[in-house]
Amino acid sequence: MAAMKAHVWVMPKQTVLDPQGQTIQHALASLGFSAVRDVRHGKFFVLELNGLSREDAQKLVERIAKDVLANPVIEDFRFEILD
Amino acid sequence: MAAMKAHVWVMPKQTVLDPQGQTIQHALASLGFSAVRDVRHGKFFVLELNGLSREDAQKLVERIAKDVLANPVIEDFRFEILD
Numbered sequence A, B: 001m002a003a004m005k006a007h008v009w010v011m012p013k014q015t016v017l018d019p020q021g022q023t024i025q026h027a028l029a030s031l032g033f034s035a036v037r038d039v040r041h042g043k044f045f046v047l048e049l050n051g052l053s054r055e056d057a058q059k060l061v062e063r064i065a066k067d068v069l070a071n072p073v074i075e076d077f078r079f080e081i082l083d
Helices: A019-030 A054-069 B019-030 B054-069
Strands: A004-012 A036-049 A075-082 B004-012 B036-049 B075-082
Touching: A004 A054, A004 B036, A019 A036, A019 B054, A036 A054, A036 B004, A054 A075, A054 B019, B004 B054, B019 B036, B036 B054, B054 B075
Parallel strands: none
Antiparallel strands: A004 A036, A004 A075, A036 B036, B004 B036, B004 B075
8 A cells, every 4th residue: 555656658559640750750860860760759657656555556547547648549558557 | 680669768857847747646636536646747759770789779769869859958868679
């Protein structure tokens, strides 16, 4: 029941265009970094959780990721719970 | 020398306010998710690299993270290279 952390990654779905990632890839190419063939740009969240069991933390973070942090129409998410 | 991936995390420095993270934390609290005590909001990038040795990929990604993806005045970064 101590403090826990959660990491949440939110990325554009593979089938969805990622204009920010493409812009970065083009910028890198114009700077001479042509070895970078593709860039995907996403969000990363670190949550600090208090007073939850690991099981409850799993459920809570999944719900928060799905309902608040990600837009499931165009984004995928994954998360991990750290003790 | 095959295709490789790199993951790059860019986060606000611990000493820097994170207004986006705070906004999300307040929103979560008002939605009843009071177990979430703190939120830090960062960026996550997936780079696809071609034709580099692992050592060159390390150097390249570190340079890109430092010079392009992160603002070292207010952000920290870390990265990993995946085969």
